[in-house]
Amino acid sequence: MINHPITALPGIGPKLSVNYRKLGIDTVRDLLLAFPFRYEDYRTIRGIADLSPGETTTVQGSITSIRSRRSPRKKMTLTEATIEDATGTITAVWFHQPYIAKTLKVGDKVSLSGKIDDKFGLSIVNPQFETIKDSGPTQHTGRLVPIYSVSGKMAQKGRRNAVKNAMKAVDEMEEWIPENVVADYDLASIASSIAALHFPEEQESWEKAMRRMKFAELLIHQIAHVRARQHIELSKAHAIEMDLPFVKETISKLPFALTDAQRKATFAIMQDMENATPMHRLLEGDVGSGKTVVAALAAGNTAFQGFQSAYLAPTEILAVQQASGLQETLGPEVQIALLTSSYQEINGESSTRKLILEALVDGRIAIVVGTHALLSDELAIPKLALVIVDEQHRFGVEQRKKLVAGRGDIVPHFLSMTATPIPRTLAMALYGDMNISILDELPPGRGEIETVLLRPSQDKEAYGIIGEKLKQGFQAYVVCPFIDVSEGSEADSVKELKMKLSKNHLRSFSIQELHGKMKAKEKDEIMTKFRNGEIDVLVSTTVIEVGVNVPNATTIFIEGAERFGLAQLHQLRGRVRRSSDRATCFLHPTSMSGSTKERLEAMVKHDSGFMLAEIDLKLRGSGDRFGTRQSGLPEFQFASLSDHTLISQARDVAEQILDTDPELEHNKKLADELERFLSRNSPE
Ligand code: ADP
Ligand code: MG
Numbered sequence: 001m002i003n004h005p006i007t008a009l010p011g012i013g014p015k016l017s018v019n020y021r022k023l024g025i026d027t028v029r030d031l032l033l034a035f036p037f038r039y040e041d042y043r044t045i046r047g048i049a050d051l052s053p054g055e056t057t058t059v060q061g062s063i064t065s066i067r068s069r070r071s072p073r074k075k076m077t078l079t080e081a082t083i084e085d086a087t088g089t090i091t092a093v094w095f096h097q098p099y100i101a102k103t104l105k106v107g108d109k110v111s112l113s114g115k116i117d118d119k120f121g122l123s124i125v126n127p128q129f130e131t132i133k134d135s136g137p138t139q140h141t142g143r144l145v146p147i148y149s150v151s152g153k154m155a156q157k158g159r160r161n162a163v164k165n166a167m168k169a170v171d172e173m174e175e176w177i178p179e180n181v182v183a184d185y186d187l188a189s190i191a192s193s194i195a196a197l198h199f200p201e202e203q204e205s206w207e208k209a210m211r212r213m214k215f216a217e218l219l220i221h222q223i224a225h226v227r228a229r230q231h232i233e234l235s236k237a238h239a240i241e242m243d244l245p246f247v248k249e250t251i252s253k254l255p256f257a258l259t260d261a262q263r264k265a266t267f268a269i270m271q272d273m274e275n276a277t278p279m280h281r282l283l284e285g286d287v288g289s290g291k292t293v294v295a296a297l298a299a300g301n302t303a304f305q306g307f308q309s310a311y312l313a314p315t316e317i318l319a320v321q322q323a324s325g326l327q328e329t330l331g332p333e334v335q336i337a338l339l340t341s342s343y344q345e346i347n348g349e350s351s352t353r354k355l356i357l358e359a360l361v362d363g364r365i366a367i368v369v370g371t372h373a374l375l376s377d378e379l380a381i382p383k384l385a386l387v388i389v390d391e392q393h394r395f396g397v398e399q400r401k402k403l404v405a406g407r408g409d410i411v412p413h414f415l416s417m418t419a420t421p422i423p424r425t426l427a428m429a430l431y432g433d434m435n436i437s438i439l440d441e442l443p444p445g446r447g448e449i450e451t452v453l454l455r456p457s458q459d460k461e462a463y464g465i466i467g468e469k470l471k472q473g474f475q476a477y478v479v480c481p482f483i484d485v486s487e488g489s490e491a492d493s494v495k496e497l498k499m500k501l502s503k504n505h506l507r508s509f510s511i512q513e514l515h516g517k518m519k520a521k522e523k524d525e526i527m528t529k530f531r532n533g534e535i536d537v538l539v540s541t542t543v544i545e546v547g548v549n550v551p552n553a554t555t556i557f558i559e560g561a562e563r564f565g566l567a568q569l570h571q572l573r574g575r576v577r578r579s580s581d582r583a584t585c586f587l588h589p590t591s592m593s594g595s596t597k598e599r600l601e602a603m604v605k606h607d608s609g610f611m612l613a614e615i616d617l618k619l620r621g622s623g624d625r626f627g628t629r630q631s632g633l634p635e636f637q638f639a640s641l642s643d644h645t646l647i648s649q650a651r652d653v654a655e656q657i658l659d660t661d662p663e664l665e666h667n668k669k670l671a672d673e674l675e676r677f678l679s680r681n682s683p684e
Contacts, residue, residue, distance in 0.1 A: 002029045002172040009165045011158065019152035031166045032173065035197050035637070036146030042113035042128070045142055049087035053118040058142040060111045060132065061085035068101040083110065083124075091123040104131070113141035139164060144200045163198050170194050176669040177216060181653055188212040214639040214646050220677045221430075221635070222654035223670070228280075229433035230662070235411040237278040238307055238385040242270040246304045250297060250330065256443065261285070262294050265437035269298045269415060272435065273386070279413035282431055284422065285439030286609040287574025291417045292322060294439075295388045296329040298415065303334050303366035307385035310412075311369040314391050316340045316520040317527050321549060322390065323369040324348070330367075335359070339370040342521040387412045391419060419571065421609035422641065429647045442577075449577055451585045451604045455592075462557055462586040463505035469555050470509050470536050474581065476555040478539040479572055481563040483515045490590040491560025498539040506537060514540035542568065544575055554583045561587035562596040566616040569600075570609050595619050617642045 001008065005027055007017050017026075025031050045058045066081035079094040079101050092112055094100050104110060114127030130140045137143065140157055148159045170191045177187060188196075193209035200206040247270070251258060258266070265283055272279035285291050299309040311326070313319040323338040327348065330336070337356045338345040344353050346365065359365045360381050368374065368381065416434070427436050454462055466476050478501070482493040492500065498513045512535045514526050523543070529535045531550050538544065538553075542564075556576045558569065569587070576583040587600050602615045617640065639646065657667060664671035 001169040002027070002032075004028050006031055006162065006166075009162050011165075012162055016154060016158075019150075019154045022151045023149055028166045028169050029173070031163060032170060032194050032198075034148070036148050038147050039144040039200065040113070040128075040147055042141050042145055043143055047087035048083070048085050048090045048122075051090065051116045051122065053116050053122075056113075056115050058111060058113040059083060059085070059090060059124060059127075060142065061090075061109070063104055063106050063108045063110060064089070066101055066104055066106060068098045083112065091121055092127055092129075093120060093123050093125050095126060097126075100129070104129070111138050111141040113145070139199075146198055167195060167198070174669050174672075176673040177219065178657070178667060178670065181219075185215065185649065185653075187215055190216070210638060211646070213637070214643055215650060217636055218639050218643070218646055218650035219653055220673055222650045223658065223664075223674055224677060225431065225433045226651075226654050226658050230658075232278050232280055232411065232433070235278055236276055236409050237273075237411055237413050238383075239276045240270075240273040240302050240305050240307060240385055240413070242267075242274060242301060243304050247297060247301055250300055253331070254293065254329065258293070259290065259439070259441050259443055261439040261441050262290055265294050265439060266297050268435070268437050269294065270301060273298070273302070273413050278411045279415065280434045281415050282427065282434045282436045283415060283417045283439070284427065284436065285417075285419065286421060286442065287419045287571055288442055288577045289419075289439035290443055291390075291419075291439060292325055293329055295390075295415060295417060296326050299326065299367050299386060299388065300330045300334065302386045303330070305385075306363075306383065308360070308363065308365065308381050308383045309367045309386040309388065310374055310381060310384060311367060311388045312374055312390065313369065313371055315543070316342060316371055316524055317543070317548060318390065319343070319369050319371050320524055320527070325549075326367060326369065334367065335365045337365045337368045339368055339374060340520070341371075341373055342519075342524065384412045386415065388415045388417065390417050419574070419609070420567065421613045423610065426641060426644065426647070429644070429651060432651065449573060449583045449585055449607065451573065451587065453600050453604050454586055454588045456588070456590055459557075459559075459588050460505065462588065463501065465584070466537075466555050466557060466586075467506055467509070469584075470506065473552075474555065475530065475533065475535070475550065475553040476537045476557065477544060477553055477572075477575055478537060478557045479544065479559065480539065480541060481560040483517060483541055491563060494539050494541055497559060501537065501539065509536040510534065511537040511539060514538055514543060516541060516543050542572065544572070548575055550575075554581050555586070556584075557586040557588060559588050560590050561600055562589040562591060562593075566599055566602065566612045567609070569603055570612050573603070613641060 005017065006012050006020055006025060007014060008028065012020070020026070020031070023034065025034050042056070042058045045060060048059060048061065051057065051059070061083040064082045064084050066079070068077055068079045071078045076096055077098040079097060081092045081104065083090050083092055109132040110129055111132050112124055112127040112129050114124045117123050117125045128141050128145070130138060132138065139160060146160060147156060150156060150159055173190045173194060175182070175190050181187070188208040188211070190212070192205070193212045196205045196209035197213065269279065269281060272281055283291055283294060295311070299311065302309050311322060313322050319338060319340050320343060323336055323345070327334070327336050332347060336347055337359065339353065339356050344351050344356055346356065346359065356365065357378065360368060360379065363383050422430065424436060424438060452462070470476060478497060480494045480497055481491050484493050484495050494513050494515050498511055502511050512526050512530070514523060526535065526538070527548070530538050533552060554576055556572060558564065558572060561569065564572070573585045576585060587603060589596055589600060599616070599619055602612060606612050606615065657670070661667055664674065
């Protein structure tokens with residue numbers, strides 16, 4: 001059953017399955033492996049007499065009355081029920097959900113979880129609910145309740161029920177970690193770990209499950225990397241000589257002087273490339289540290305030697321931006337093609353896919369910039385000598401092979417760039433197969449960023465300040481955690497906030513929304529307009545998180561700031577760190593619970609991504625036990641920077657396994673898992 005499509009599960013028909021597909025879930029296995037991104041803690045169950053306003057808790061009792069009515073003044077349907085337990089009664093109130101009065105009836109035993117209020121007498125407002133059956137535990141209330149990503153008509157409850165049903169197949173999940181490793185490292189089984197992560201019962205089993213999942217993903221990652229290293233050592237690359245006069249002249253034409261760190265990284269890369277063994281280098285640098293120009297110099301030198309480079313960006317927006325950045329750095333003589341599904345250009349002039357493919361084959365194009373569409377099979381780049389991958393690691397030797405398919409044993413040099421602040425020692429343990437350059441200084445002359453932590457009620461003040469900045473001709477970003485009105489959240493969505501700002505606070509300015517559900521073409525048009533100053537304010541989701549560079553944008557307002565991890569906030573803030581004008585980052589949390597205040601205050605105090613990464617770890621270590629997962633490491637779902645021990649254990653195990661069984665012939669299940677891992681991480 002594990003490999004059956006999810007339509008095999010009760011309650012999921014062809015229509016709903018489309019929504020699941022959007023989340024990458026096709027089979028029962030996919031569903032089991034798509035974990036909740038957080039849990040709602042409804043574990044405390046209280047007698048009604050003991051309730052106090054403000055707390056989030058669970059109440060269980062019988063319904064003594066229930067009815068729905070229209071509230072004409074508020075233009076909505078109000079459903080009210082009275083719940084009675086041995087200690088007292090409480091009113092449950094639901095807005096906009098008339099069906100509840102038809103679902104629940106007098107006499108039903110129910111379990112309700114939510115926030116206690118005293119506005120309408122003692123009440124519980126918009127609680128989660130379910131009827132209590134005589135057998136079986138509650139699923140949506142009275143426990144740690146998993147919260148999943150949902151899409152379209154899919155509801156949390158429906159998704160939870162689907163997972164529950166899929167759980168019947170969990171024992172079919174193959175244990176792919178070798179038996180002796182499971183025993184030696186005392187790992188929980190794959191089946192029990194999956195169960196514990198969806199429906200955690202107690203701390204201990206949840207922690208064991210987390211440890212297993214971390215170990216598993218680290219192990220498969222290490223196996224892939226150790227194999228990559230072995231493969232690289234056996235491969236040949238084009239040796240690309242560094243042409244010092246060319247490099248010096250290109251540098252001298254830049255509108256700025258390189259930082260020492262940029263200079264060092266540039267020369268390290270070029271030295272690597274002089275070898276006939278493929279380079280495998282990671283260029284790490286905080287947002288705004290100037291990674292692009294380093295990559296541009298390497299690609300420029302490669303072009304000067306008559307070879308080709310491919311530059312892979314994570315999004316179309318960035319591909320467009322980087323193509324024009326490269327052109328600017330290297331000048332119009334270098335032929336640069338932009339090739340994505342919506343863009344086909346050569347040196348800024350519109351072209352066709354066909355013409356670009358031809359020009360790549362005959363070597364006229366020196367640098368091709370694109371997204372993963374570049375990996376398509378029809379692409380042949382005969383003199384490809386350098387592949388640059390921006391802002392992501394999800395690209396390994398297997399994918400690289402695709403780019404050079406049919407070129408014999410020649411492999412391109414490989415440069416991967418990331419803004420994730422991973423300390424050098426840890427980076428070496430994680431990516432032991434790579435050489436590492438770190439840009440540890442920012443270009444001089446950057447204005448300071450002031451980060452302001454707003455109280456939930458202070459958003460209007462901030463909009464006022466943004467309005468002033470806009471009047472002076474600057475631009476602003478407003479970032480929201482959701483695209484559309486979201487169930488049970490107090491943070492505004494892109495749509496809501498855009499409407500609010502256009503009607504009130506910023507109505508005299510041009511405001512546009514931008515989010516991941518838009519077509520690529522549409523997104524790019526908006527970004528181009530924003531870059532050209534035709535749009536004053538961009539209200540967006542985190543699509544602007546990675547790399548976007550608009551120096552005239554000097555203010556960023558982050559709505560629902562508590563919903564973002566520190567690393568992400570730092571990335572977002574980096575969007576306004578690109579100019580020499582004074583920049584401001586407003587953090588607007590909608591609640592200040594738990595470690596939120598401490599985390600956000602760290603943003604105010606610290607400006608270094610490395611520092612923030614460390615603080616993030618410390619804070620997470622102490623609070624949030626069943627916490628939101630933001631591993632802080634790009635290609636990991638579970639493992640984080642603090643898992644030093646697991647990282648080196650996984651590395652040891654990977655090396656042991658591959659030493660005795662390099663082709664994984666005696667570890668069939670592990671080989672299958674590696675196959676799945678590589679195809680999951682490959683872009684198609
Ligand atoms: P990131 O490392 O985040 O990718 P970018 O490469 O986008 O950073 O560079 C950010 C901005 O800084 C760009 O506008 C770039 O032109 C500029 N820049 C890069 N290096 C320097 C430097 N040495 N001095 C001044 N500005 C620089
Ligand atoms: Mg960048």
